[in-house]
Amino acid sequence: MAGSIGDKYYDVFLKYRLWLCTKEGDGILGEGRLSLLKEIDITGSLKSAADNLNISYRKAWGNIKEAEELLGFKLVVKQRGGKDGGNSQLSLEGRKLLEAYYELKEDFDQSIKKITKKFFNKINKPSMMV
């Protein structure tokens, strides 16, 4: 949260985003795509994952594809046809990346908390209440 009641920046928040990108700056994986991976891991299906996240299958599929192309290896192992029509699951790489990301994010959130507090303390100082 931003600060204490009465503070000037009481309802202002500090946010951040974190993502992997190529050296050219193209985005590879961010929060959105990683939660898609997570959902694929849980559901075993790209379609279900997309449904659960309220995005179109087309978009979900395209996102995974783009990330994989930029990385140069598969994040998801997919199969079509068969009993349930098909299924998808994370590749070993995909799972490791997912795990590493959430660990990273946790570390990040920790740091943020401290830094944010300092920031809002500074901008909410009485000297600013002109």
Added chain:
Amino acid sequence: MAGSIGDKYYDVFLKYRLWLCTKEGDGILGEGRLSLLKEIDITGSLKSAADNLNISYRKAWGNIKEAEELLGFKLVVKQRGGKDGGNSQLSLEGRKLLEAYYELKEDFDQSIKKITKKFFNKINKPSMMV
């Protein structure tokens, strides 16, 4: 940087963005707008600032205005007409915010370095090189 030569994620980078937003999630100030404030501070003119940053005056003006509306107070004190046609300078709030932001960013960068290293160490572990 991402890792050592030979690592799987050698040319993959981790990036982040940091910004202030309302509780509704509307972006108020990010890197771009803050460097606009910085440039206004240096040049004393919204127009010069926009020129230096290679953005249109129209856009620069609109950005400042939007940020101010969302915050509910002025970041820039502007005057039109007169000797040089007009001029702009940071309000006290604007300057404090600018200062606090750059300090914040520095703290952030520090944290990032450590955390990032850990992340790439993890995903580059031999066990991933399947």
Added chain:
DNA sequence: TTGCAATATGTTTTTTTGAACATAACGGGT
């Protein structure tokens, strides 16, 4: 051998975002 559900893609439409254009108002200096 037909149907079903999910993967796989191309195409089109809509929305969002940003750039570009146009014009008014202001006020000190000449």
Added chain:
DNA sequence: ACCCGTTATGTTCAAAAAAACATATTGCAA
């Protein structure tokens, strides 16, 4: 009184991103 450079804003055009639509392919199971 007029000029100039800057602030102030509305409007229109273009580009980029996202959503929507359409259709093909696959392989188990009935």
